[in-house]
Amino acid sequence: MKAVVLDTDDRFRLTDIDRPAPGPGQVAIAVRYAGIQWGDELVRRGHFPVARPFVSGFEAAGQVVDVGPGVDEALLGRAVTALTGGGAFAEVVIASAALTFDAGGLDPRTAAAFGWATPTAYDLIHTVTQVRPGERVLVHAAAGGVGTMAAQFARAAGAGRIVGVVGDSERAAYAARFGYDRLITRAEFAGAGENGPTGEEPFDVALDPVGGPTRLASLRWLAPHGRLAMYGALAGSAPAALDSDELLMSGRSALSYNSDLLSRTHPERLADSARHALRAVAEGHIRPDITAEYEMTDLDQALDRLAGGRTYGKSIVRVAPHLT
Missing domain, CATH: 3.40.50.720 (NAD(P)-binding Rossmann-like Domain)
Known part of the structure; x- marks a missing residue:
């Protein structure tokens, strides 16, 4: 599958990698759009100790295509938004089922913009x-x-x-x-x-x-x-x-x-807040504002703009927008 990989020279490259499989309590999501956030820039700068090469991306919207042991198979095919520990800048990402949420009728762009913010x-x-x-x-x-x-x-x-x-x-x-x-x-x-x-x-x-x-x-x-x-x-x-x-x-x-930290120590608390926030977005009370949309090959440019203070609101990446 295609993925944007952060290499040891701090640059992102679109390449082919093996498709990951979900483990216990996890789901695999075919990604339509992924959100860009400050954590992606911190990873690029080396502030987070992740092994390179690394597939960044912590916010994904798409469809569940596989579930791991202990996860309800009724999730298969469901349109979701997910908070991940990385890997969202790829055609398939693994996410915790606990932090994967029904998109509630949101279009996939808005679902990706929901993100951690x-x-x-x-x-x-x-x-x-x-x-x-x-x-x-x-x-x-x-x-x-x-x-x-x-x-x-x-x-x-x-x-x-x-x-x-x-x-x-x-x-x-x-x-x-x-x-x-x-x-x-x-x-x-x-x-x-x-x-x-x-x-x-x-x-x-x-x-x-x-x-x-x-x-x-x-x-x-x-x-x-x-x-x-x-x-x-x-x-x-x-x-x-x-x-x-x-x-x-x-x-x-x-x-x-x-x-x-909350996602790792008390994921149920974060999930509860995320569901309340997602409901507010779905009902139109809160509006994430997408101001920039990038191709997977443009991630370095996107993060340069973010780091330079040249972006407002939310930026997203197109991964597979026409997924069915």
Whole structure:
């Protein structure tokens, strides 16, 4: 079968490999479309210790073509979306049955765009920070896959005001489509004075995939009993030392979320959130926005654009779009 393989020179190549077979608790999916995410770039950079050559791709939409021991054969032929541990940039991918979901009538492009970002955004709003009606929410990387959906989930949860932080005015114009009340640039956030980045009341919730100084500033602009959700480190490994005594006295909380770890330690929790998020997408309440679609041979270009901050929303890869 055809697959895009990441080789030892950090380049992707379309090649032929053996078709994998599902093991216990697994399914094999004939992939129609696969989602692109930041994890693919981290693998390319060597941040994740995977053996090369490696078939990347952590989000797949297609049809179940085989099931492993212990998996209901009624899944055969079903249109699904799946969260995988890799392998989605191939004609067939193996996925855990526990993290494979009925596509619920979604077209395969949207099902691929659902990916890890949608349940992550759901969990950040509903599980981690538990946004309440009327609360003020700050979202970093507001024009990205998680950010655009976090704004939608926050609005659906009754948030009173949602402010997004973006790289520039062009990204602000894009993010404005997803329910933000105000967009500010990273420079404006970093240069905020004593009245905060917007000169308004402090935030009840902040979502931070950036880290470093941004993390500390986000904490500083939280109201008493505010919650900071940390779910990435786009700024790299710059340390951000938190003062636990100050947190205690102000009632503020710093919470972490790691969907990959959750998929390995408590997959049933992630699956439950994914089903809620998928239902919201299927019913039209939440909209993943596909802004770029690539061929399998263009994956290096796709990740170069992602790493360079030249993409918005969600990018996907065509694998076998006319699969029947």
